[in-house]
Amino acid sequence: MTTNLSYAPSARTKGCALSPALWLSACLVVVACGTGDVMSDQDVPAHDENACASALVPHRLGFAWEDLNHRISVFDATLEPETACVPETVRSRIIGGDFTTGDALNISDDAFLRMGVSRVDTTPDVLGAHRLRIPVRIAGGAVAEGSLTLDREEIALRGYGEIIALVGGIQFDTNVPGIEDYPEDYDPAHGYTSRGFGAAVGISAIDPVSLVLDWRLRFEPGLAKDRDNHNRAVPRAEIDAALDVILVGVPEPSASSAEVAYTLRYERPELLDDSVLDPAPLEDQRVSLPGPIGADLGIVGLRSFDFVLDVEDRSCNRDRDCSRAETCTDDAVCTTELGEPGFYVREISVGVQPESFDEGTGELTALVNGYASNATQLIEFHALTHTFTAEVVRIPLPPDVPVRTLDLDAQFPAGPYELPLADAGKRP
Numbered sequence: 453m454t455t456n457l458s459y460a461p462s463a464r465t466k467g468c469a470l471s472p473a474l475w476l477s478a479c480l481v482v483v484a485c486g487t488g489d490v491m492s493d494q495d496v497p498a499h500d501e502n503a504c505a506s507a508l509v510p511h512r513l514g515f516a517w518e519d520l521n522h523r524i525s526v527f528d529a530t531l532e533p534e535t536a537c538v539p540e541t542v543r544s545r546i547i548g549g550d551f552t553t554g555d556a557l558n559i560s561d562d563a564f565l566r567m568g569v570s571r572v573d574t575t576p577d578v579l580g581a582h583r584l585r586i587p588v589r590i591a592g593g594a595v596a597e598g599s600l601t602l603d604r605e606e607i608a609l610r611g612y613g614e615i616i617a618l619v620g621g622i623q624f625d626t627n628v629p630g631i632e633d634y635p636e637d638y639d640p641a642h643g644y645t646s647r648g649f650g651a652a653v654g655i656s657a658i659d660p661v662s663l664v665l666d667w668r669l670r671f672e673p674g675l676a677k678d679r680d681n682h683n684r685a686v687p688r689a690e691i692d693a694a695l696d697v698i699l700v701g702v703p704e705p706s707a708s709s710a711e712v713a714y715t716l717r718y719e720r721p722e723l724l725d726d727s728v729l730d731p732a733p734l735e736d737q738r739v740s741l742p743g744p745i746g747a748d749l750g751i752v753g754l755r756s757f758d759f760v761l762d763v764e765d766r767s768c769n770r771d772r773d774c775s776r777a778e779t780c781t782d783d784a785v786c787t788t789e790l791g792e793p794g795f796y797v798r799e800i801s802v803g804v805q806p807e808s809f810d811e812g813t814g815e816l817t818a819l820v821n822g823y824a825s826n827a828t829q830l831i832e833f834h835a836l837t838h839t840f841t842a843e844v845v846r847i848p849l850p851p852d853v854p855v856r857t858l859d860l861d862a863q864f865p866a867g868p869y870e871l872p873l874a875d876a877g878k879r880p
Contacts, residue, residue, distance in 0.1 A: 503580025514801020522548025612701030674794015
């Protein structure tokens with residue numbers, strides 16, 4: 453197992469924006485000029501003295517495989533303990549079916565965890581934070597969504613003038629036993645080819661006493677070109693999942709947000725040609741995040757991200773041109789009675805990287821890279837079309853409040869991985 457990481461202080465460091473329509477379509481009521489949700493009550497103190505004044509916010513999440521592209525069985529990327537004020541451990545599990553674990557033909561593959569975290573330790577008058585985990589079963593479709601009402605006193609976030617919800621981690625596990633009418637000849641622990649996944653959080657209502665947190669989590673299996681038992685399982689698939697959320701409160705509205713949306717089209721990978729797929733052009737990744745003059749860069753996190761992987765060319769000349777268990781129609785188009793085509797995935801990751809910071813204007817320019825690849829050293833059946841959307845949020849902080857960042861590229865055999873943050877030099 454190898455771990456490559458960089459860890460450094462941030463560089464020197466209002467706008468209004470709504471969350472992507474793809475995600476919380478009726479949500480995120482934004483008051484005044486912040487990008488979080490704002491309250492005002494003369495009887496409530498400016499901050500909660502009991503607030504957790506440490507925030508660990510992911511700005512990068514994803515995984516990759518060293519040699520081949522695979523199904524997705526398990527992908528976890530979290531900070532543990534999940535409700536602690538100051539998490540102590542980066543924890544992950546990455547499995548891509550039995551061809552990653554050595555259970556099929558003695559073939560295994562090493563996984564890479566792509567994870568980046570920004571950390572700030574301060575006092576409650578500057579910032580308050582609360583972390584929570586939402587466990588969910590994704591069934592009967594690719595999406596689970598809902599709302600939670602949280603008591604602001606119970607989560608120690610009373611009084612803050614703006615509260616921002618950010619993605620704090622994700623978990624997906626396809627090994628759900630006992631699914632009704634599930635094919636007996638397919639093991640759900642082997643996972644599914646993928647049409648992508650995503651997450652979104654936002655606050656749709658707030659008052660001095662409570663707030664409403666909206667969330668959405670997506671994991672979409674797809675059909676495989678070479679597995680009919682897998683394809684018969686896809687319509688019955690259920691996923692054990694969880695979404696970690698971090699709520700960050702600041703005294704005055706100052707956060708800003710920006711959205712990206714781009715579509716990338718790639719050629720089908722050639723047999724035995726382990727080509728690297730190019731990321732999106734920098735001009736598509738680039739966003740501007742304004743802030744008050746004199747503030748530091750602060751914290752940058754993800755309010756939402758979504759990877760949609762698709763096969764645009766559905767034409768066929770014979771049944772074998774289609775996903776297994778599907779047929780070629782008289783119109784020379786593959787049927788999709790069991791679902792849409794999916795991909796064996798080599799890498800899928802999202803990352804936000806500061807590009808430049810203008811102290812004179814307070815504006816931060818950042819790059820938002822949503823990367824997906826089906827490249828392989830063996831064979832891939834489809835040309836990939838990848839549509840990526842995301843919303844990023846910047847929370848400026850006073851210049852005397854240090855923010856440190858940890859960027860992790862850890863390589864390990866398929867399965868679990870843990871890194872104590874103290875071993876990464878992360879804890880003071």
